[in-house]
Amino acid sequence: MGAPGPGGRFGEFGGRFVPESLVAACAEVEEAFKEAWDDPLFHRELDGILADYGGRPTPLTECHRLSVKLGVNVLLKREDLAHTGSHKLNNVIGQALLTKRMGKQRMIAETGAGQHGVATATAAALMGLECAVFMGDVDMKRQELNVYRMELLGAEVHRVSSGSRTLKDAVNEAMREWVASVGTTHYCLGSVMGPHPFPYMVRELQRVVGDESREQYRRLRGGADPDVVVACVGGGSNAAGTFAGFVETDARLVGVEAAGGAAIARGIPGVLHGMHSRLLQDEEGQILEAHSISAGLDYPGIGPEHAHLAAMGRATYEQADDGEVLSAFRLLAEYEGIIPALESAHALAWVVREAGRAIPAGSSVLVTLSGRGDKDVAQVRALIGGA
Amino acid sequence: MKVGPLPEGRTEPPTLDAGSSRLEAVLRARLNGGSKLLVPYIMGGMSHDWLEVAHAAVASGADALEVGIPFSDPMMDGPVIQEAALAALRRGTTLAGVLDDLARAGIGVPIVIMSYYNPILRAGHRRSAGMLAGAGVAGALIPDLPLEELGPWAREADRAGIDTVLMVAPSTVGRRVGAITARARGFVYAVARMGVTGERASLGSDATDVVERVREASDLPVCVGIGISTPAQAIEASRAADGVVVGSALVRRVLDGGGAEAAASFVGSLRAAIDRI
Numbered sequence: 001m002g003a004p005g006p007g008g009r010f011g012e013f014g015g016r017f018v019p020e021s022l023v024a025a026c027a028e029v030e031e032a033f034k035e036a037w038d039d040p041l042f043h044r045e046l047d048g049i050l051a052d053y054g055g056r057p058t059p060l061t062e063c064h065r066l067s068v069k070l071g072v073n074v075l076l077k078r079e080d081l082a083h084t085g086s087h088k089l090n091n092v093i094g095q096a097l098l099t100k101r102m103g104k105q106r107m108i109a110e111t112g113a114g115q116h117g118v119a120t121a122t123a124a125a126l127m128g129l130e131c132a133v134f135m136g137d138v139d140m141k142r143q144e145l146n147v148y149r150m151e152l153l154g155a156e157v158h159r160v161s162s163g164s165r166t167l168k169d170a171v172n173e174a175m176r177e178w179v180a181s182v183g184t185t186h187y188c189l190g191s192v193m194g195p196h197p198f199p200y201m202v203r204e205l206q207r208v209v210g211d212e213s214r215e216q217y218r219r220l221r222g223g224a225d226p227d228v229v230v231a232c233v234g235g236g237s238n239a240a241g242t243f244a245g246f247v248e249t250d251a252r253l254v255g256v257e258a259a260g261g262a263a264i265a266r267g268i269p270g271v272l273h274g275m276h277s278r279l280l281q282d283e284e285g286q287i288l289e290a291h292s293i294s295a296g297l298d299y300p301g302i303g304p305e306h307a308h309l310a311a312m313g314r315a316t317y318e319q320a321d322d323g324e325v326l327s328a329f330r331l332l333a334e335y336e337g338i339i340p341a342l343e344s345a346h347a348l349a350w351v352v353r354e355a356g357r358a359i360p361a362g363s364s365v366l367v368t369l370s371g372r373g374d375k376d377v378a379q380v381r382a383l384i385g386g387a
Numbered sequence: 388m389k390v391g392p393l394p395e396g397r398t399e400p401p402t403l404d405a406g407s408s409r410l411e412a413v414l415r416a417r418l419n420g421g422s423k424l425l426v427p428y429i430m431g432g433m434s435h436d437w438l439e440v441a442h443a444a445v446a447s448g449a450d451a452l453e454v455g456i457p458f459s460d461p462m463m464d465g466p467v468i469q470e471a472a473l474a475a476l477r478r479g480t481t482l483a484g485v486l487d488d489l490a491r492a493g494i495g496v497p498i499v500i501m502s503y504y505n506p507i508l509r510a511g512h513r514r515s516a517g518m519l520a521g522a523g524v525a526g527a528l529i530p531d532l533p534l535e536e537l538g539p540w541a542r543e544a545d546r547a548g549i550d551t552v553l554m555v556a557p558s559t560v561g562r563r564v565g566a567i568t569a570r571a572r573g574f575v576y577a578v579a580r581m582g583v584t585g586e587r588a589s590l591g592s593d594a595t596d597v598v599e600r601v602r603e604a605s606d607l608p609v610c611v612g613i614g615i616s617t618p619a620q621a622i623e624a625s626r627a628a629d630g631v632v633v634g635s636a637l638v639r640r641v642l643d644g645g646g647a648e649a650a651a652s653f654v655g656s657l658r659a660a661i662d663r664i
Binding site for chain 1: 459460461464466473476505507509510530531532533535536553554555556557559560567578581582583
């Protein structure tokens with residue numbers, strides 16, 4: 001997973017489909033990121049913050065009881081233990097440093113489940129930047145606590161009431177705000193999506209997840225690599241970062257989409273949010289709404305590099321439905337004492353379903369646990385009942 | 388639906404020189420007659436009477452008409468055009484449906500379709516361009532298709548005789564201005580301000596600069612759009628430019644239920660204003 005081709009293309013996917021008003025801003029981010037990524041001082045600063053403030057490296061945890069139950073050896077990359085509770089911090093610390101490098105004072109972000117919004121608000125507070133987060137009305141209702149967390153961190157949260165009132169509409173509104181404020185404001189996109197250079201930049205900022213996992217696994221297993229590497233996919237940032245660490249190995253790479261938002265399985269190539277990728281759309285080219293129990297995976301598209309990896313056959317993309325996800329959520333809590341984010345529970349749900357089937361018994365499976373589930377506890381309680 | 392006869396398998400599409408653009412020829416004739424250009428925007432299918440609104444706009448002095456194709460995710464549009472798009476989609480509006488209506492309506496001025504890229508891409512470049520040509524449409528403006536990504540569409544548009552109108556923004560500087568105007572057909576859309584469509588209290592200080600940059604690079608007609616809401620702003624914008632595009636201010640009047648009458652009155656007031664220059 002190297003740099004994209006000319007124009008930000010991953011095979012036929014990617015590109016930069018933005019209004020003329022935003023072309024210069026995307027080019028500025030591309031140039032600034034290229035310079036920063038080639039600068040050892042930038043890496044030193046980024047790595048320092050991720051270690052001393054973010055809690056990296058995150059552990060690789062072997063799931064002893066779950067492995068016995070499933071008959072496959074399950075290890076979790078614990079992004080839930082990073083500061084703010086998910087892998088999102090890796091990306092936003094990098095983009096916050098870049099914001100300052102570009103001489104801008106403000107970051108805006110979209111958020112679905114709220115994890116990227118919380119992470120952006122956190123990075124903004126850390127670095128003394130202003131922050132505004134756009135969040136769909138539906139998501140604000142199901143993730144009330146994250147809304148309050150963002151406000152505590154000093155961010156303005158803007159309610160988005162257009163369209164499906166979820167993540168896709170939050171991206172539209174953030175893009176609209178960016179056009180109007182681009183001189184002072186950086187759009188801190190939360191996933192490996194959007195116009196070039198965002199899919200590439202966010203994957204590079206997340207590759208720490210995959211690079212750490214590979215080295216930790218090799219230390220643990222005498223230099224071997226896992227048989228299967230699994231991550232959940234909405235836009236696909238934790239999966240892209242994870243896969244980046246294993247694409248050169250023999251590991252089988254599996255992304256797990258929400259069944260109600262499966263852009264690889266049911267999407268058709270199209271253009272949305274500045275990128276050419278696979279999208280849920282009707283025959284008129286109108287974008288369809290995704291439906292999932294998890295706000296973070298409620299997105300009708302997927303990052304263009306995932307569409308490319310799927311087309312190349314280097315990664316496969318599977319689905320988990322809401323019921324399987326709730327079961328996996330409980331299973332991890334009961335067997336390992338870890339409450340996963342509903343997003344991450346999609347990756348686990350596929351492993352639970354396919355252990356001994358698509359995953360041969362005795363295989364080693366590395367799962368990126370992209371976030372912790374505290375934010376989802378109230379929703380799960382309402383869905384499945386309990387004390 | 389009529390789809391224009393297009394020769395298949397031709398590898399080297401003919402490129403039209405500026406002189407063969409129908410849209411440009413009509414606009415130039417108006418300019419040579421001493422008029423400034425007035426290009427109102429209406430969302431196709433936004434209401435049952437949208438074609439009456441279109442006719443009223445033309446009868447009240449429009450030199451060309453921009454017709455929007457509704458899209459679920461209009462990234463470049465503010466609340467008014469978003470609402471119009473939603474209303475149109477709820478009425479079951481499609482690209483083919485709008486084009487059928489326009490083909491039958493006999494609008495007396497050139498029509499420029501404004502569509503986001505995905506509906507065009509979904510129908511196919513060649514098929515879309517053929518559908519537009521078959522409906523008698525003169526041009527197309529695709530706001531999320533910048534110069535770098537334009538090729539596959541523009542080849543088919545040229546081949547079908549559809550003028551691709553391009554935008555120059557306040558953030559467009561240096562050689563890029565000339566590169567855009569060299570590929571633009573019909574007229575150049577000068578973006579008056581950094582922002583999405585919608586009514587504004589003032590014209591914005593960028594408009595004149597953008598027009599001047601376009602003038603240095605190109606002889607094509609230049610129309611200013613984004614945020615022009617009042618006759619006074621239309622006068623201010625068309626002093627330096629050849630004309631104005633007015634969208635949200637007109638569409639809001641239709642959304643408010645004013646119908647063809649309100650449209651005629653508003654477009655007439657814009658016409659009277661720019662005719663005083």
